[in-house]
Amino acid sequence: SNDPEVKKKKAGLEGQFDNTIREKRELWSWDSIYVQEMTKLDSAWHYESMLNSGVLILDPKTGDVKAWVGGNHFRYLPYDLVLSKRMIASSFKPVLYAAAIKDGKSPCDYLDNEEKVYEEYDDWAPRNYDGSSGDETSMWYALVHSLNIPTVDLYFKTGHKNLEEMCSVLEIEENPADNPSVALGTMNVSLFEATKVYAAFANQGQMQQPVMIRKITTSEGEVIYEKPDNPGKKVMDPEVANTITAMLQKAINEGTGARIRGQFGIRSDLAGKTGTSQEYSDAWFFSYTPDFACGVWVGARNPGIHFSNGSNGSGSALALPIAGNIIRDIESQ
Secondary structure, three states: OOOHHHHHHHHOOOOOOOOOOOEEEEEEOOOOEEEEEEOHHHHHHHHHOOEEEEEEEEOOOOOEEEEEEOOOOOOOOOOOOOOOEEEOHHHHHHHHHHHHHHOOOOOOOEEEOOOOOEHHHOOEOOOOOOOOOOOEEEHHHHHHOOOHHHHHHHHHHHOHHHHHHHHHHOOOOOOOOOOHHHHHOOOEEEHHHHHHHHHHHHOOOEEOOOEOOOEEEOOOOOEEEEOOOOOOEEOOOHHHHHHHHHHHHHHHHHOOOOHHHHOOOOOOOOEEEEEEOHHHOEEEEEEEEOOEEEEEEEEEOOOOOOOOOHHHHOHHHHHHHHHHHHHHHHHHO
8 A cells, every 4th residue: 555654554563573584474364365475574464454353242131152253263363352452432322321320310311512622631622423513412312323522411410430330330341531531432341341231231231241151961961061040240220221222222223323224124123332433443333132232343453553534434334234244144044
């Protein structure tokens, strides 16, 4: 590529590898596995510039892992992207909204949607993704359309302590910074952690730990291990979880996740949320019904490599289509 930014990122790999020796190297691509003569730097860049995806699908009621895709190809890229932590972006917003509802807020409460500068936070001035602003908007509408300005207003009205407590009970490992930008998903969260959260919404506030093995038997059929049934841990009242689900169902039907119905013809009573991190480095999509919770992440191995616009790099453009294909296949069974 002649793009100066791409050249700059590639140059950042120089010095880490001997770029004078060309050898035949086995490479993986989406089309094939092939052998090509190249330097270690060129081999590293081949994988560094490639888009990667992780997928985790859980049964919300039992925690059974239905699918765990940790990356493109473990032999060539042995790094589990289900467990890696990346900027969670707007996919974090339902956590804040759950904290607000637990604190007594209502989806019909109104939030400030006027642009403002927060001088006490280094003149930070959040903007809505679509550029809109003005007056007030209801809480449910702000989540359905993933509006940033009213979400920041909700953060102040809810209080950092309530958000911190919600993150803790939902087993999000990183402690949220005492800064309003955290409301927009500046925390680093793994696909594993986040999918568990959405599964808890699906299971009316009961969180199950993901289970890879339910039973082990001998060759004669004798059961030597069987995971006992477990109701899970209560992380929120059913009313809180169901209210979030109702809002995220509207996000699928008429908000940021609507593409999954129009493009993929999904019929399920689905709830879901997109997420797009700063500079389009991380694309997320979470969706669920009472029977499954599906989390998808897409991005480069290095967040410094990213798209330049949301048309190509947003959660709805990159992560949602993967979920759409998966759920369409599930519905066809």
